[in-house]
Amino acid sequence: MTTFDPAGLTPAQARAMIRRGEITGPTTGFCAGYAQGNLVVLPKALAWDFLLFCQRNPKACPLLEVADAGERSFARFAPGSDIAKDIPRYRVYKDGVLTEEPTDVSAYFAERDDLVSFLIGCSFSFESALLEADIPVRQIEEGVNVPMYNTNIPCQSAGVFHGNMVVSMRPIPYKQVPAAVAITAGMPRVHGAPVQIGAPEAIGITDLAHPDFGDAVTIRPGEVPVFWPCGVTPQAAVMASKPAFCITHAPGHMFLTDVKNTALRF
């Protein structure tokens, strides 16, 4: 008898299974130690503005890789990958409206040759570093999605893209806050240090119990809510601009890279 162990898969194995349609669910816990990434695919006409938006807001939008227009592989972070098939579930937007959640978007890449794919760092990477340091990650303990909040922190605009920063929140025991800051500050390619510690109202968050995205989590006595820049920020900026066409990953259904989280520190 064999047990399916997603943490033990290599990223190439996991991508192959996803490509064959054997995995269609979230990738949380897959390929222990390897970085996962957010996907945004835009027509070339919007790509300059989006690349500039990411360059100007690197904490919320840490770019890991940008493929050439029409390229269907992240050649540097995952040689041999197929961007159009290696994510378990995609979201397709037309004029800013979600039209479809397919498991394969190769038809769109076949239809047009101007699609530019962006791979953006994901907090899964720094959460694994926190867990190694015995710092709790509440939403993993509780088996829910991380709570995310809109803030009053403006992003630097770029062309058609603008908006405020979205943050994720993790309650950290107050004695471990300095370690959590130091660990994540050392990983700038996956959001880096927190933007706020302990004073949600200072960044325009009034009700921790009702996040704007994801799920609420328990904050225990002696714990401090700590807020990190979140990869939903670029997606929110893209959606707000109502692009004629856009593909993203479905939440939690990430792109698995061949690069280890530790390699993202340097």
Add this chain to the structure above:
Amino acid sequence: MTTFDPAGLTPAQARAMIRRGEITGPTTGFCAGYAQGNLVVLPKALAWDFLLFCQRNPKACPLLEVADAGERSFARFAPGSDIAKDIPRYRVYKDGVLTEEPTDVSAYFAERDDLVSFLIGCSFSFESALLEADIPVRQIEEGVNVPMYNTNIPCQSAGVFHGNMVVSMRPIPYKQVPAAVAITAGMPRVHGAPVQIGAPEAIGITDLAHPDFGDAVTIRPGEVPVFWPCGVTPQAAVMASKPAFCITHAPGHMFLTDVKNTALRF
């Protein structure tokens, strides 16, 4: 009697003096503690490829800021600045050939509205951190330009831009090499950690006494040559592509920003 003290100027004061034509020489030692940057100005048609080249080669090409097309100010790193006048000396290239070294390029910005300005991090920032830690910076001691070498390390290509990494070399006393690595690794926005320590031939450098750019410096007994990614890399890649039009700063004549070197750590 007053003595001219360039280190004591604020960046805004120094930019104003440069703008009035009162300073036309190199900016080494200006505005102590503040980051200086490399300038590359390209027509919008080439800007996507160049932005992608920088994104793919962040150690050699650490982008600090990209202005909007036609914008003449680095609004984030130096509010109120004038990109076309605030550098003591520029270089203008046409079809890849250096045609002029003016102190003002506002005529070119007036002539066309498609120019995109890139501000790229500079090793002056990490040298000031090394000096603070009592680590010697030989070319400053000897009053010459830093030695720079072509290597066999290929950059990731992007569109028309390709080439090998150019590195700068500083001889470091062997006991201080770990500190020099740690200090610069903590400053990824100004080139970050070295790419090679002590084995120049491993990256294709055969003769330290004859650098490809800059000047040779003395390597004393007990010192190790340490090689860092160099901001000449993007300029070399641009020149190799022979763009129809390009403006850069003249070597050593940098853009003075309002951002402190220490702020680039985070």
